[in-house]
Amino acid sequence: MSRLPVMSSKRVLTSSSSSSENAQDFAPAQKKSRKDSDPVKPKAAATVIGAKRPPVGSTRPPLSKPARGGGAATVAVGPSRGVLKPSVASTGAKGGNMKQPVVSTGTKAGGTGAPRRHAWDLKGKVSDMEDKIRNYQTRVKSVNQENEVLKGSMFQSQNKVVEMEQQLIKQRSQISDYEKELQVLSGVRDELEKVSTDKNCLQKELSNLEGKYKVMETLRDSQETELQTLKMKLSVQESTLARLQATLRDTEEEVRSLKDTVAQQKDELHAGEMERRQLHNTIQELKGNIRVFCRVRPLVDGGLSKHIQFTPTDNKTVTLAKTEESHTGKTADTQKNYNFSFDRVFGPQASQQEVFEEISLLVQSALDGYNVCCFAYGQTGSGKTYTMEGDEFDETRGVIPRAVQQIFKAAEKLGAQGWEFTFTASFVEIYNETLRDLLYTGKASKRPEHEIRKSTNNEITITNLTYEKVSCEDQVLGLIALANQNRSTAQTAQNDRSSRSHSVFQLDIEGVHAGRDVKCKSTLCLVDLAGSERMVKSQSQGERFKEMTAINGSLSNLGIVIAALANKVCNLQPQDPQTPKVLYSLTTCSRFYSISFVCHLN
Ligand SMILES: Nc1ncnc2c1ncn2[C@@H]1O[C@H](COP(=O)(O)OP(=O)(O)O)[C@@H](O)[C@H]1O
Numbered sequence: 158m159s160r161l162p163v164m165s166s167k168r169v170l171t172s173s174s175s176s177s178e179n180a181q182d183f184a185p186a187q188k189k190s191r192k193d194s195d196p197v198k199p200k201a202a203a204t205v206i207g208a209k210r211p212p213v214g215s216t217r218p219p220l221s222k223p224a225r226g227g228g229a230a231t232v233a234v235g236p237s238r239g240v241l242k243p244s245v246a247s248t249g250a251k252g253g254n255m256k257q258p259v260v261s262t263g264t265k266a267g268g269t270g271a272p273r274r275h276a277w278d279l280k281g282k283v284s285d286m287e288d289k290i291r292n293y294q295t296r297v298k299s300v301n302q303e304n305e306v307l308k309g310s311m312f313q314s315q316n317k318v319v320e321m322e323q324q325l326i327k328q329r330s331q332i333s334d335y336e337k338e339l340q341v342l343s344g345v346r347d348e349l350e351k352v353s354t355d356k357n358c359l360q361k362e363l364s365n366l367e368g369k370y371k372v373m374e375t376l377r378d379s380q381e382t383e384l385q386t387l388k389m390k391l392s393v394q395e396s397t398l399a400r401l402q403a404t405l406r407d408t409e410e411e412v413r414s415l416k417d418t419v420a421q422q423k424d425e426l427h428a429g430e431m432e433r434r435q436l437h438n439t440i441q442e443l444k445g446n447i448r449v450f451c452r453v454r455p456l457v458d459g460g461l462s463k464h465i466q467f468t469p470t471d472n473k474t475v476t477l478a479k480t481e482e483s484h485t486g487k488t489a490d491t492q493k494n495y496n497f498s499f500d501r502v503f504g505p506q507a508s509q510q511e512v513f514e515e516i517s518l519l520v521q522s523a524l525d526g527y528n529v530c531c532f533a534y535g536q537t538g539s540g541k542t543y544t545m546e547g548d549e550f551d552e553t554r555g556v557i558p559r560a561v562q563q564i565f566k567a568a569e570k571l572g573a574q575g576w577e578f579t580f581t582a583s584f585v586e587i588y589n590e591t592l593r594d595l596l597y598t599g600k601a602s603k604r605p606e607h608e609i610r611k612s613t614n615n616e617i618t619i620t621n622l623t624y625e626k627v628s629c630e631d632q633v634l635g636l637i638a639l640a641n642q643n644r645s646t647a648q649t650a651q652n653d654r655s656s657r658s659h660s661v662f663q664l665d666i667e668g669v670h671a672g673r674d675v676k677c678k679s680t681l682c683l684v685d686l687a688g689s690e691r692m693v694k695s696q697s698q699g700e701r702f703k704e705m706t707a708i709n710g711s712l713s714n715l716g717i718v719i720a721a722l723a724n725k726v727c728n729l730q731p732q733d734p735q736t737p738k739v740l741y742s743l744t745t746c747s748r749f750y751s752i753s754f755v756c757h758l759n
């Protein structure tokens with residue numbers, strides 16, 4: 158240290174005690190220096206500068222001129238130049254953290270400090286200075302010691318700093334470790350969050366499942382209850398079943414015995430049926446295979462003609478009264494009665510039902526396997542078509558629809574006994590000895606011609622004829638309607654409905670009893686003949702005359718054939734040209750009924 162800072166005399170920062178101390182120190186020092194030369198370490202205040210020069214911001218610049226007068230002199234430690242410069246002691250500024258003792262040596266000039274030496278007292282001054290130097294040296298030493306201490310503490314501090322730095326590094330690495338760990342942990346946290354989300358989802362699902370489980374449990378409980386109920390029912394039903402099975406066994410036994418009884422009864426029934434047929438046949442034969450009925454229709458006003466008389470006691474005779482002119486003219490006209498006997502006579506009051514009841518026996522024979530035929534013979538307008546076909550009303554239905562109804566009903570009953578029937582219908586018109594198919598539905602121009610053929614097994618067939626399979630009454634009624642459409646009718650002066658042709662409805666019946674290997678085959682013929690009126694009355698001419706000739710010819714031949722049949726001497730063959738065509742229906746028949754009609758006009 159070459160130069161010490163000069164402190165302002167006015168600014169002494171030492172404490173009052175120190176300054177007073179200094180003042181005390183100085184005075185005795187001076188005295189001591191005079192008395193003894195022992196250096197006394199004054200405790201005067203002085204600014205001690207450490208290793209580093211403290212900043213002097215707050216201090217005044219050093220005085221360049223020595224102060225004279227009454228100011229205290231500040232003694233700086235340094236090389237003396239032999240010039241005593243009064244100085245002002247100043248307090249040392251505190252520098253850094255180091256604590257430096259502040260020495261203030263300032264004495265107030267002219268005050269209570271050491272007495273100012275006279276200029277000539279150089280020796281005193283030197284001794285003062287030397288004292289001061291010693292003082293300073295002592296201070297320097299202590300400062301150095303302090304410095305050493307401070308250095309030591311600084312070294313320690315540095316060590317500490319190093320340690321701290323090492324610790325810092327360690328902690329930094331720890332921090333980086335922690336950061337890594339933190340990263341890992343944040344990943345874990347993310348995962349954890351994911352897991353917790355998953356857990357939430359799963360919990361929701363779980364709660365859902367729990368709800369479902371509860372529902373299922375409830376359902377299971379109810380089903381268990383139901384199951385129990387069902388089990389109970391089952392056990393009840395099992396016992397019922399056991400009872401029923403026992404009953405069933407009994408019933409089966411009963412059924413077996415009943416079946417036996419039924420089979421037995423069927424046998425008996427069949428035997429009875431066969432017997433009935435035989436008896437019916439016998440009765441019909443006894444009654445006569447050829448039967449002739451007479452039906453008299455009422456007048457248009459509902460009354461009865463005077464010249465027809467019925468015998469009140471029986472219903473088998475009818476008397477026709479005829480007035481005959483006298484040949485001479487002298488006598489009055491005489492009235493002659495002609496009696497006619499029939500198997501049955503139906504008066505004007507007789508209903509369609511009554512007439513059919515007689516015919517129904519014939520129908521039954523047809524089902525029993527006999528060929529039967531029924532003619533309606535009479536003049537035009539006498540009621541043949543009415544009797545055979547009738548009207549559409551139930552009560553006025555004729556023989557054909559009633560016979561068909563009866564046949565299907567009887568076939569149904571016989572079906573229950575094991576019979577199976579097949580029916581084939583045909584409808585033929587014989588006009589001018591020419592056959593016409595009344596069930597023909599094709600074009601009129603392509604209408605085929607027909608011939609009557611007799612096969613080796615005595616069956617009569619007509620070529621190119623429509624044979625329609627029928628299984629119910631309605632089907633037959635439909636065919637009758639078709640036939641009526643097709644039927645050729647000719648106008649005559651007598652009756653606009655009068656038919657100039659014969660019409661033959663034929664139903665072929667085939668019955669099979671598969672169980673008993675029994676078969677039957679028959680034909681039912683219902684014939685509505687053409688009018689038998691006389692030519693004069695009908696006023697027929699030309700074509701009509703030709704018609705009448707054919708009709709009357711066939712009808713008269715028919716009469717002959719019927720008489721021959723009654724005597725069983727008929728040799729006419731249906732396919733012979735001279736045989737009236739209508740006779741084909743009659744040739745093979747075993748039973749023949751005729752309804753003759755008496756016309757009022759006769
Ligand atoms: N028993 C009867 N009761 C009531 N009306 C009848 C009876 N018989 C025939 N008629 C009627 O007399 C008319 C002539 O009869 P119809 O059967 O056509 O005669 P045919 O066929 O013999 O020429 C018809 O109008 C018919 O309704």
Ligand SMILES: [Mg+2]
Pocket residue numbers: 538541542543654655656685
């Ligand atoms: Mg007619």
